[in-house]
Amino acid sequence: MVILVISGLLILLGLLGLIKFLSFQKTWKEQKLSCDIMKHHLPSGLILVDRSGKILSKNYFAIKFLKELSSNSEGDNFFDIVAEKLFDSSENILERSHLPSKILIESGLEEESLIAGYDSELLNSVVWLHFISKSITKNNILIHLMDVSEQVEKMQSSMVNELRLSSAQEFANIGSFEVNLLNMKIQASEQLFKIFPTLSDPMSLNLQSIKDVFVAEDRIRFAKLVQECIDSKSVKAIRLSSFEGSSPLDQSARWFDLRMQAIADDAGKIVGISGSIQDVTEQVRIQQEYELVLKSVEIGVFKWCLRTNEHIWDITMIRLFDMNSIPQNSDIPPWEAFIVPDERVHVINKLNTALQKEDRFDVEIPIATKNGDRFVACRSFIERDDSGSAISLRGICWDVTKQKQLEVALENEKLKSLQTAKLASLGEMAAGIAHEINNPLAIISGSSVYLKMKLELDEKAKAKMQMIDNSVERISKIVLGLRKFSRSSAVSKKGRFELGHILSDCLVLTEPKVKQNGVLISVEMDKSIYILCDEIEIEQVFINLINNAVDAIKGSVKPWIKIKAFVDGGEVVLRFIDSGNGIPKSIANKIFQPFYTTKVVGSGTGLGLSISKGIIEEHGGSIAINDSLGNTCFELRFKYEEELNYVA
């Protein structure tokens, strides 16, 4: 290298001597230029030619280049030598006539520059030369030439890459930029300026000007992302928007996906940030339309990545599950937390079964929200990997509360009519049975009267006879009680009935069960109270309540049932209190639901209380648990109707 430099300098000195010899008056500028060329562009050749192309002088490197170029021609005319082989970057052979204008300068001190290549047989590749020509005297031109093959090749490949990149960017509508954090200078791809026409000046481009494109709140997010990038060194992505109007639904609104990553130097120091911005307005608009449709039909869309347990919910999902704001994905509480506690295990079991062997998970989920219990229908598809294990669940949810309520109401109606039908057939049977029983009863009682008349009985025998009469009377009362059912087959009609009377009828019918279980039953009412009701229906309710009470307390120590009736303001209050300890709060609001039962399978249908509630509500009354008494108490309230009781 040192030798090269020295020989270069020697040649330069020789050259300078030659120029001096030719009485060329050099200016200070020319001298400096020559020095600069020598200093900065070694190894390089220098050739001094006159305007006809005749080579006046050349240095070592020039000789080397010229030798290869002039392998076929021995001439010393520069134009002849170069015209034969040089081609330009478009690989067209340069014509001799073009050369003077490209390399030679007519007059003055202007500089001309040309990059031209030739096929080097020596190197078996293209050699690219950079010619810089300077007119130094009226007749002479100094030509500096150097091998720039490496640079050209690099440039060519990078140009190709750049070309590819830029067409790819244009196609995807992605602009890229690179920020130098040391001087805050920013370089951006052409596409970035196409995306943001307001950023027309590449010179004044900086992070601030990119940031300012977005809406105010997104500017803050942008700045935050830059910081996060620097802090974490990983790729950060964010969706930003820009719009002039007031709403993202404006036509002017646009959306961009921004991705950024910090650039570190070899020492690991963050020196810059590279980023890309993609215009996703089109995609967002399509998505918005889609969401709008989903929103208008109130269908929520979700994806549940089972491996990461990540939930992706759209806004409707969030509303369906009654959450106020859009939480971060990680903040969505486990969906099973929304399920009504009693149903949770059932739903989860169903899900687990589906995840094991089915392609779908379709379910109706009862959920508890701040606005009460709701039903959400879910239809979802289970995605599996090649080994068959479930990866994700994608699907939709919608609210089916209304349908469900209708279904329940319908079911209740059905049960009620079933009950009515049961009663009707019971009534029919009762009528037949009553006749069959009453005839023999008449014979028994008649015979008893006859025997008492004819026989001389001692006290014990008299008591036995009385027992026969009492038993006949009891059977007769029971049969008479069945009369109610036989009548219920007819259209039920409301009338004025006295509570005490209804209750005593109920007691007759429930007496066997009450007595069998050793329950002490009492009725407390201070006066006759009349209510407007369907006697049979109300009697059904009372019998049901008494039966339930007996079932609840039988087997306990000294079981009792108290029935209290009184007027409280404008209402008739009727309490069925038993010796039990009350209904647990956890089931208190369930017991009026159809099919809810705490009884052993087979001993109850779970229809009783739901039907009772229906009947009472039809009478304009209410039934509820009164938990203020310590014991179990069902409290019924009916409207107290003055005129009904006034007549009484």
Added chain:
Amino acid sequence: MSLNVMFVDDEEALCECFKDLFENDSIKITTFSDPKIALENVSALKPDLIFVDYRIPSMNGDELASKLPPATPKYLITGELEPKPNYNFNGILPKPFDYKKLEQVLAEHLKAKK
């Protein structure tokens, strides 16, 4: 003068019971368990008072009553829970009987006859 009573019920034991209880010197009771035979004998018997059961297999109480002499007082005796006879009976006496009530009815008619 004794009261001539006709009692029609397919339940023979009840017929017997009724006769045993209420027949005495002043009340003569004739019972029939078959309404057809009752109809055949009614003109000869000339009863002052008739008791008719409602549910008799061959003929119900309404039909039987309408074929009996219209002027004779008739009571319906029945085990039905809610008897709704078409015939206009003088009274309905549900089974099992309130024998005091029966005694009362008989006494009334005996008194009327006298």
